[in-house]
Every structure is written in structure tokens, then in C-alpha cells.
Amino acid sequence: MTDFTRRGAFKVAAGGLAVAGGVIAMPSVLRAATYPSRPINVIVPFATGGYNDRLSRAFAPYLEKELGQPLVIVNKPGAGTQLGNSYALNQPADGYSILCTSAAPYIPLTVLLQNAPYKVQDFTMLNLPSRDYTLAATSADSPIKTFAQVIEKLKADPTSLSIGVQPASADYANMVLAFQAAEIDPTKLRIVTYDGGGPARNATAGAQVDVGFVGGEGFLPLKTKVRPLAIFADQTVEWYPEAPLLAASGVKSDFVEGSQRGWAVTTKLKEEQPEIYKTIAAAVERASKNPKAIETLKLQDLATTWFGPEASNKAYLDNATKMAKYVDLLK
Template sequence: MKRSIHHTSVGRRAMMLGTVCALATSMGSAWAQDYPNRAIKLVVPFPPGGSVDTVARALAPQLQQQMGQPVVIENRPGANSVLGAQGVKRSAPDGYTIMLNASLQVVNPLIMTATTYDMDKDFTPITYVGALPQLVLVSAQSPYNTLKDLLDDARKRPGQVQWATAAYGAAGHLAAELLKAKAQVNMPIVPYKGGGPALNDLIGMHVAAMVEPMASAYPQVKGGRLKALAVTTAKRLPALPDLPTVAESGFPGFDMPSWYGVWAPAGTPPDIVARVNNEVRTAMAAPAVANKLATMFFQPVASSSTEFTSFIRREVDMYKDLVSSAKIKVED
């Protein structure tokens, strides 16, 4: 008899649990159906003018058209993109605050001496948007015409030939660190608060060189303000067929593009994550966006949330090795 009562009790609890789960699923679906009903903030943790901002401004108008609500870009620069990321972390997990960031989002916790955020606990990956080749750049007025010219001068004047970087831990910074290590040269890194300010100082020859993604670098090259010495991808670019790769310039196997993703605060309902993922992937395929991104040499991916999570894990493993070997640390 007791056994029968026990089974009945378990059965009732199971039925109650099933009802609760069904209600939660129903509520999640209702939220997703009602979403969005007001403006969405797309946070860019850098100032205007850099590659992250450029990609965001290509996507936002199309997302706004698709979703029927304003998609407002909010530039929140500072602290190596940490300020913007922490603001998103503290935002309500309701899909109305999302963030577009580069690989720096996953590198920061590896290089900061102070606690910034926990990549796994504080954010929900939405989609791996895609990647950009990077260019090794100097001012149009620079005497360097090849990567060899730059590195040879750095060897003659150790510590005096400086790299600019949009931020410590950014893809351009990591590419410069890797190049320094392979070339065995002493070239200090000068960090800026974004690609735009760094490019301006590079044009003015306040720093000697920079590695920067194509989205923000190529217009300056095309406009005659900067010279490209090499591209960081494994293959040459069709638009710049005469520009050698870093690998061809004496560093076989060198391949380091800049990649971009969209994140939401942790706890964002799965239905809303799926909705944003679908909207971003649809926007990436829209002719207006695809054509604009193509002019930046952007290589679209637009992954699922699960695929993006797996990609992040692989990238973190690679960055850990580079950060350790190059002893990259940002002091509090």
C-alpha cells in the first residue's frame, strides 16, 4: 500500500513538474512572439570608426527593417572594451541589449590582472558573425615599402619602432605580438581606445606600424593615407593581388584574421536568443548587407549559437598559448 502511495505521489509531482515546464515554455514562446516591442540597443564597446563599429553599422539598418523596431548603436568605449561588455553583462536579459564585439571579448579575461567578467557565466553567445583579413600598415609617408623594411629597421633601432593597436588583446595586437615573436624584434606596443584614434596617429606617423582589420584599414589604403605591407591571412586577397601575405614575407603558416560575434547577457531566454540569431543570419544574407560587407572583404559565417559556443572554446585554447608565450598582461 505504501509503495502504491509512493508511486502516486511521484506521479503527481511529475505531472506538476511537467505542467510547470510547459508553462515556462509557453511563457518563453510568448515572450519571443511579443519580442521586440521597443528599441533594441546594439552595444559596440569601441569608439566610432574602428572595424567593430563598421560591421555594426552595416548590420543595424537591416536588423531594424526586419524587426520593425529601432536598432540603436551605442558606442561604449573604454578599458579595452571591458566597460561596454560589463554594461551588457549588467543589463536585463530580455533581448533589448545585445553586443557586437571582436575576439577581444574572449581574450580580455585571459590578459587582465583584475577580474573583468566570466565568459561562460556572464554572457550568452548568439552568433559568430564572420571574420576579416587584417593588414600590416604604415603611413603613406613612411619609408617602409615591405614588411622586411619595417622589421630590418626595428632590428637596427630596438625599442624605437612602435606598433599601434586598437586595444590590448585585440586581433591586431595579437597578430603584432605573434609577428614580433617570430621575427625576434623589440617593437613596443602602443594601445589606443579603438581603431579610429590609432589609425589617425599612424597616418600622422606618431607610430610606425599597425595591424588592423580590413573594414577600417582598407578605406585608408584606398584613399592613399596608408600603405599596406602584408595581409595576415593564409592567402592573398583578390582585391589586392600584389600584396604579399605575412606567410610569404618570411613567416610560413602565419594566419590570423579578426573575427566578430554577437552576445547577450546570461539568462536571456532561449527563444529570444534563437530569434536574434535568426534575424542576424537573415540580415547577413540580405543583398544590402552582403554587398556592403563584401566591400570590406568580410568573410561571413553567421553560425548557430551552439556552433559559436564551440568556436569560442577552440579560440580560447589558442589564445591561452599565445598570451602565455608573449607574456601579455594588462595591469589593473
């Protein structure tokens, strides 16, 4: 027996279960056997209306069916997701709080730039179906047809084109890396910054800037209003197949992935309640593969692709490592 303190003293109940402060403390195997027995909170570290909020609400009915309990969407925006992340980590590791979030770039960014009171490894990915990539684009009626033309113009005169981008983002880092690879000094460019991807996309589609560097998925509703010039990915992206790869422009540049959105839990839950973790992961997998869920989310330009915990975690941690490599650009 471990030492007891007055505050944490246990009394043995009739059924052999320990009682602390009136709450039955069941062994983890018994908790897993009765899980879930009440509604589950889905913590979204963003305000309503964004991709993760829409994903959580559209996917909820299908995940509820698999778990057998209602899901309650809890929006906790603020400090670049730090408030929501901290809130999630402060919840009991009992499976009644899960995350629907843009794990990257936001968790690494809060760690690298905001001294967040947690580590990248404190979160475990269940599935990241949405893998966004930086897209360099221009308005549909722009005279610019290719990214090679952008490079040509900027080499001749770095101020000849205006560039729209969100600062301290993966898109900004990718823009700088690409121009450096093309031997263009980013400090001489005419850069217009926007407080968010939405305003930057609207400025690109409306020809308020000549070229925008923003997450490609957000451009999908604007596809008829923009011309994709280069997508920062290693292979053709299935949800934007007409977007040329950056390498096709002749620019050989490293890059970081944009938003990796989807479902996560705290690593503490996985370590302390492995059976509950498995239950949640299996439920997310079944819901992700549900044909009705796939159809419903596709109509809203939302992703359900099942990559699974192993692949999702690898993508998340690899991206975090690469972001740490280019942290000076993110600053």
C-alpha cells in the same frame, strides 16, 4: 510546486498565468510566440563613431524590418568593453537586449587581464561578419617595399626602424611573435605605442613611424596612403587581397586574429529562451543576406558576411584559447 517566499509569491491569474509583482510570468513558449512586442536595445560597448557603432546603426534598418520592432542603440563604453559586457549580462534574458561588439579580442582581454566578473562562455555569437587581421604596413612613399626588408634591417640593427603599435592588443602580440620567429629580440626594438588603432594607423600613413602593426580593416580608408607589407592571416583576405600573407615573407609565426566584430547575445538567453534565440538568429541571417543591406554596408566599408552562429562561435572560442596561450605577451 516549488517553495514560495514572501518576496517571490505567485498569485494565479484568471487565465492561468502566474503573476509576480504585477508582471505576468509567461512560460517561455508563450513569450516566444509574442516576441518581439516592443523595441529592442542593441548594446554597443564602445563610444559613438567606432566600427561597432557604425555597424549597428547601418545594419539596424534591415534588422528592424526582419524583427518588426525598432532597435535602440545603447552605447556603453568603458574598461575595455567590460562595462558594456557586464551591462548586457545584467539585463533580463528575454531577447530585448542584444550586443553589437568586437567579441575578440575584448571579451577575452577583459577576462584574462582585468579579472572581469564573467567568463568567455557567457556570450554566444550570432554572427561575426568582420574578421580583422593584424596588418604590418608602412607609408606609401616609404623606401621599404617588403616585410622581408623589415626583417633584414632589424636583424642588422634592431633600432634602425621605429615600430608603431597599440599595447596590450592582438596586434602587439602578433608583432612580438613574428619578430621572435625571425630571431629578433623584441626588447631591443624602437617601439612607439599608441592609445588606439586609429592613432597608430595615422602615424603609419603619415610616416611618423617606419612600420605600423594595426588591424587591417581600419586601413581601408587609408589604402592610398599606405603600403601593406604582411597580413597575419592563413589565406588571402578578400577585403584586402593585395596585402601579402606573413608566410610569403619567409617568417613562420603563430598569430592571433584581431577584432572579430558582429552580433551576440548572452548564453543565458540561448539556454533559457531557445525559441527567442532562434528568432533573433534567423532575423540576423535574413538581414545579413539582404542585397540592399550588403550594398549599403559595403559603401561604408562595413561587413555583412553570413558565417552563422556555429562558425562564429568556433572562431571566437578558438581565438580566446589562443589569446590565453599568449597572455603574457598581452600583459
